[in-house]
Amino acid sequence: MTPNWDDMRSFLAVARAETLSAAASLLKADPATVGRRVARLEEALDEVLFVKSPQGYRLTAQGQKLLSHAVRLEQTMLDAREDLGGQGSELSGQIRLGAPDGCANFLLPQVCAAITAENPDLDIQIVALPRIFNLSKREADMAITVSRPEAGRLLVQKLADYRLHLAAAEDYLAKHSPISSMAELSHHSFIGYIPDMIFDKELDYLSGTPFERVRLASNSASVQLNAMRQGGGVGVVHDFALPAAPNLRKILPDVFSLKRSFYLIRHEDDRRVARLSRFAESLSEGIRRELVRLEALA
Template sequence: MRVFLTLARAASLGRAGQVLKMDPATVGRRIARLEARLGQRLFQRSHQGYALTEDGLRLLPHVEAAQAHLRAAETPSDSGSGLSGQIRLGAPDGCANYLLPQVIANICAEHPALEVQIVALPRVFNLSRREADMAIGVSAPQAGRLSVQKITEYHLHFAAARDYLDRHDPITRVADLRGHQLVGYIPDMIFDSELDYLARLDLPAAQMTSNSVPVQLNLLRQGGGLGVVHDFALPHAPELQRVLVKAFSLTRAFYLIRHADDRRNTRLGQFADALRRGMCAQVRQLEGAVLQAELPAQAISENP
């Protein structure tokens, strides 16, 4: 069962072997033996790796539940309510890079026996295939056997490097952006309509694009132009300055997405509560730091 669960998450004999400290061929033999014993094909083999079949997907939650019960039984009675074991969390790369590190570090400091894996991918996670134990999304899924909870709202604005702004005329309205280079997402790689920030603006297509939020941020830091940036990412890029703050502002939200079968999993529930509290506090802190940093400049402009 342990080999099955590891291969389901790793999707590769080689990666599963590394986790299990087994030869990949041994992993393959164990899975073949399990399939023969159950009389079911649990994995579909292809050049892309190992993917769970329908039989494998049906078996997976039972194995995960057995693992959770075993971990609970192995936990010493004097360990209090501390979390332990491994939890894999999927998240968009902007959230994973600029918001989650401090949140997860704080949770793990409080629960030393807990291992958290952050999988940062610019796409939607497939929880039905157990790519992660839970995922953070920028919209609430409307299909699937999922449990969805809103975590917190966050804000986005146009921003550019200060030296870029110094080399150009002041930008006072959205129409002024037509004379500037824009940074944004690769259009056909926008995996959620909530990320199509420029869709409703009458502006030329972005000249510099990436499916990665950190790449977009670094393009802006190098003076590449203007782009829409998460306010919570700005403290990580002090070279950037928000523009058109009153003329253009977006509000989006993060959602915690879990498989419906996990709603009664106490361990995952405790982690989810800690994650929500931490993310709410971190967004408030980082966005507040941006506002505080802009106060002196605003005071000067209002009182010349």
């Protein structure tokens, strides 16, 4: 029995969603149908592709091997559809983009909205998670990171530098002692990351400073920003997020300033996938342009 494309699409959806119901939602199909297609593919290949449990579906070693081939087949089908449809430079299909939540909340919505406006047949899924994405498991088609990966079969492209500063709400500053030096910060409450949940060393903003105690902490940059907006204390904030929080004011910007970088990473197998390359180019241009605009307003 030769595998067919519908069965491979169902396999891909279950591999990504890890449950039949979630995969069925992605495919706009019935869960029982998705289950039958996966079973038919396993029969055709004479391989067990998933370990099934009450917690969901997990790829076996053989399923993991098939995944990369299925993704390449999917990209080939999407490229063929674009070419046969005569859509020229327009993008179509679905692209899933992973990003740290600061970037996902304050940069990607407007950048991706502009891209979808120019490509009406394109669906973009932004996955905001405070951790590093595993592209080998195809959790996303590409991901933005805050440090350059040192291992793995990955394509890595530096997108842009960005800056961070100390900030606090105007109400907080009005109610507490003035801050004219770094030493005076010791009298203030700090907002930051939960120390044992910092997933990347580039996010360890307070390491090596006298202000390592964090009285109000979260693993989310967006939660930290909202805590600052509510007068919870002093924190480190992205300059590109400040226009979204007009009641925040920078503190000691000439004394404390951090520079970090965003990197776009893709799986090496996607090097020749034209639609992903075109999307990456549009995304890179949009992020650079939006960073310049927002940091000028900060």
